[in-house]
Amino acid sequence: MCVQGADESRAEPWETAAVLVPAAQNGDALAMDELLALVTPYVTRLCRPIAPHDAADAVQESLLAVFKGLRGLRDPRAFYAWVRTVTVREAVRVARRTGAEEPADPVDLARLGGLRAGTDGELSADVRDALARLPVRHRAVLVLRELEGLDEAAVAEHLGVARGTVKSRLHRARTSFRKAWSR
Template sequence: MRPWDAAAPLVRAAQRGDALAMDDLLKLVTPYVTRLCTSIAPRDTADAVQESLLAVFRGLRGLRDPQAFYGWVRAVTVREAARVARRTASETPAEPQEIARLRDLLPHAGSELTTEVRDLLARLPVQHRTVLVLRELEGLDERTMAALIGVPEGTVKSRLSRARSSFRKAWTR
């Protein structure tokens, strides 16, 4: 059974006001939300997760298609994690001398990021970190990312290019 198939009945029940279904739904998506927030807001993961889950809780009634739940949660989480990271982090751009693609740096044993990769991501500006995570970890294309974060596709492409360059330079140090 696909995750969105398992979530659909819970979404419908939670939308009707079933508090237990809402609790089960939030428990179901917490690991996914945490994984996204850890990559986008590494210094404030707990706050980003809390803000994201709160936004999911508040906005669930407005979700029309229960099958779209995970995509909607991703959009909400990316927005909230980027907002928390911008609000709380002092952004210092990565140094301009950084070569491996982020996907190639993931450990073979699982989907968790290595400590070194997490540290490098944390040093990137939020906008660069967000597009890098969405592209390399979530596998989204530029058009989808642009719609998700609310910027033109060309902006996503330029941010992605700069993010990859900064990441490569930092990695080779």
């Protein structure tokens, strides 16, 4: 199943995914390949700030979980939300497994300079470096709230924690992150 015709090339990724999901669920290997290729940049964008030391492993684990779990997805239009949930869970798991957390050091963070957005939608090296120094639980909350734009209730649902936990983690994460830019 190829979805790259003239009209489909202008379709939003979630619209393209909604067409590919049923075919992939029914065993169409080409549809599954296109679906994974379509979602890989999104998965990578989520994994890099959450598991910066092992982003490649987190991406691979996330895509494998998407591949294995796709048959259980009921609504093809919910594909991207489902992928976000799977990806964050896997990225947090990989980051915790490797134990590569470094506590945020405000003195080191202060030397990073200002926030600069990348032209390709990627985080600047300064932001990635600052995020890498935060504990994984803080990175996950910041990525979901600030980069993905989810509200606190949705972040709590994605991470499987209470809303109050999200609020406190978000406060601590923002405080650590801001210290770097205020000096």
